[in-house]
Amino acid sequence: MANHLHDFLIHLGDNALILGHRLSELTSHGPVLEQDMAMTNIALDLVGQTRNIFQVAAKLQGNGATEDSIAYTRDATSYKNILLVEQKNGDFAKTVLRQFFYDAFNYHAYQRLLKSSNKDIAAIAEKAIKEITYHLKWSAEWVIRLGDGTEESNSRINAAIDDLWPYTEEMFKFTDYELACHDEGIFPDIHGIKAEWDEEVKNIFAEATLTVPEDGWMHDGGKRGVHSEHLGFLLAEMQFLQRAYPGQQW
Amino acid sequence: MVITKEHIYDILEKVQDPEVPVLSIIDLGVVRDVVLAEEGVEIIITPTYTGCPAMDMIEVGIKSTLQDHGVEKVKITTVLSPAWTTDWLSESGKEKLRGYGIAPPQGAAKSKRALFSEESGIICPQCNSTNTEMISQFGSTACKAQYKCLDCEEPFDYFKCH
Numbered sequence: 001m002a003n004h005l006h007d008f009l010i011h012l013g014d015n016a017l018i019l020g021h022r023l024s025e026l027t028s029h030g031p032v033l034e035q036d037m038a039m040t041n042i043a044l045d046l047v048g049q050t051r052n053i054f055q056v057a058a059k060l061q062g063n064g065a066t067e068d069s070i071a072y073t074r075d076a077t078s079y080k081n082i083l084l085v086e087q088k089n090g091d092f093a094k095t096v097l098r099q100f101f102y103d104a105f106n107y108h109a110y111q112r113l114l115k116s117s118n119k120d121i122a123a124i125a126e127k128a129i130k131e132i133t134y135h136l137k138w139s140a141e142w143v144i145r146l147g148d149g150t151e152e153s154n155s156r157i158n159a160a161i162d163d164l165w166p167y168t169e170e171m172f173k174f175t176d177y178e179l180a181c182h183d184e185g186i187f188p189d190i191h192g193i194k195a196e197w198d199e200e201v202k203n204i205f206a207e208a209t210l211t212v213p214e215d216g217w218m219h220d221g222g223k224r225g226v227h228s229e230h231l232g233f234l235l236a237e238m239q240f241l242q243r244a245y246p247g248q249q250w
Numbered sequence: 251m252v253i254t255k256e257h258i259y260d261i262l263e264k265v266q267d268p269e270v271p272v273l274s275i276i277d278l279g280v281v282r283d284v285v286l287a288e289e290g291v292e293i294i295i296t297p298t299y300t301g302c303p304a305m306d307m308i309e310v311g312i313k314s315t316l317q318d319h320g321v322e323k324v325k326i327t328t329v330l331s332p333a334w335t336t337d338w339l340s341e342s343g344k345e346k347l348r349g350y351g352i353a354p355p356q357g358a359a360k361s362k363r364a365l366f367s368e369e370s371g372i373i374c375p376q377c378n379s380t381n382t383e384m385i386s387q388f389g390s391t392a393c394k395a396q397y398k399c400l401d402c403e404e405p406f407d408y409f410k411c412h
């Protein structure tokens with residue numbers, strides 16, 4: 001089915017689901033216990049947000065669709081998440097920076113979704129924004145600690161910036177379905193997000209003694225279903241159980 | 251027997267939060283309304299945190315407890331708005347938390363955007379000292395942060411304002 005609201009819900013849900021899955025890969029592998037728990041908690045919030053979003057998408061889709069069928073039975077080209085969230089965890093600096101770029105975007109995007117003309121989306125945003133605020137606080141603090149930390153931590157987060165900066169522009173390259181949602185007030189004032197995100201990054205990087213890079217060549221495609229090779233591997237693991245044993249439940 | 255709303259609330263007092271079993275779901279503030287209709291009883295609940303795995307167990311707990319008390323036809327509806335807040339935690343719930351060794355939320359929930367800010371002056375549930383500090387804003391469940399007491403030196407969970 002082609003429908004801008006449905007596409008937008010899938011995009012929102014996929015962002016949260018794929019990043020939630022990436023963070024869950026670190027459960028019991030975190031650098032220290034407290035941060036392992038922090039990343040696991042954030043993963044849980046993101047997967048919870050995904051469930052709320054996919055429940056609305058499933059209702060719209062009809063034909064027996066469920067949150068699970070949407071999460072587990074689509075192929076990579078049907079996923080509409082931004083490329084940033086499917087990037088591999090790398091070291092802790094890369095995990096933290098990926099989270100910060102996403103949280104800063106999400107925080108300002110969900111502030112707008114609070115005022116969505118779609119009641120379901122506004123309710124999800126009202127619930128999610130409190131959690132996203134915690135996430136942004138955590139990731140921003142760690143960007144500062146690592147940037148303004150030791151020589152080693154500074155060099156690692158600089159390497160992460162080199163890796164991830166080319167994935168940031170995609171957040172602000174709005175697709176037809178986002179623009180159609182914007183026109184209907186489902187996703188209000190999207191063109192104001194970039195300036196707020198830039199400001200957020202500028203301030204945190206300044207505190208972290210990091211330099212905001214110049215824009216160079218930028219990746220995009222994820223929101224249209226054109227993904228990096230990483231997503232296929234991620235889905236192979238995430239979807240394994242439902243593919244091998246369709247309909248299995250706890 | 252005529253079922254009243256109060257009767258249903260009394261029964262729901264017996265349904266525990268699976269993660270913090272000293273709290274009932276009424277103490278926790280997740281029950282938003284009870285609607286009596288011809289077809290049965292509708293219980294309207296709201297999740298604490300979106301990913302809270304306890305919510306599924308809470309639904310099962312509501313249904314089975316009501317059935318044990320002869321209320322057979324139960325429908326559960328989940329609403330997201332208004333979003334749950336620790337401001338809805340009952341006073342008796344806060345007392346029960348303290349008795350259980352978890353520091354209850356202090357003050358009203360508000361958005362905390364400030365970096366490196368933490369809720370200070372949290373009272374240690376073991377020795378009542380306010381000389382405590384945060385270890386991590388994330389704890390063993392979504393609703394808790396980890397603190398430690400600088401006087402008795404015990405770590406403890408803080409049910410954080412949300």
Ligand SMILES: [Zn+2]
Nearest residue numbers: 374377399402
């Ligand atoms: Zn103490």
